[in-house]
């Protein structure tokens with residue numbers, strides 16, 4: 001199949017538009033202001049910062065390495081499970097970073113290798129239904145309807161094995177990348193159970209869950225609790241933020257992880273701006289799902 005291998009090809013198919021250009025100009029100005037005042041103190045603030053990517057195309061390999069090198073100057077990379085444990089126990093004595101990646105694209109294997117080269121271990125959230133996808137039609141449909149992306153290749157189970165051999169963790173991102181907000185309760189419960197069954201059979205276990213699309217509108221508190229009842233020990237959103245000690249130990253099912261999406265074609269200054277802003281705005285309410293009472 002004629003899969004894309006360069007992100008610049010994808011970007012040509014999805015141009016930034018006026019809004020994207022305006023956003024980049026604003027971020028340029030903010031990053032310049034950051035440079036003038038210095039953000040090293042913000043970036044070094046004790047907290048756990050979860051970051052996620054989706055893909056590392058060939059032209060994104062060097063940017064990933066550069067990002068990890070820069071982040072490593074102020075953060076210690078820790079495995080995802082350790083990040084969760086540290087937030088739950090409030091054991092956060094310095095700046096920590098946990099990297100994850102969603103959707104299981106084939107080039108996540110390169111991402112895993114580059115993470116390993118930089119002493120970082122990641123958690124890869126996969127959709128079992130598209131691992132070892134059968135026909136081109138299936139892959140096309142998944143790309144178009146589920147991840148809203150041009151045609152790309154996905155990992156097979158051997159690739160997933162390779163990730164685990166490198167010491168990375170495998171998490172669940174639902175069977176087929178559904179928007180959980182559109183699923184019935186029974187359907188979501190069944191999906192969680194099926195994910196645990198399939199990933200456990202192939203990988204020996206699965207502990208972490210990340211909601212597809214991941215904004216707070218894409219799931220409610222009932223869905224969040226369903227994740228824990230199914231047997232996962234953490235659930236993650238895709239809302240920006242970071243985690244600081246709560247002042248008391250948190251139960252697993254109280255914690256709703258925030259993860260910052262990072263595009264590897266973004267300027268480093270823009271990425272650091274978001275992370276420094278998270279550090280400045282960090283509060284204990286960031287550890288909890290904001291709509292727990294009215295979900």
Ligand SMILES: [Zn+2]
Nearest residue numbers: 102103212213
């Ligand atoms: Zn996703």
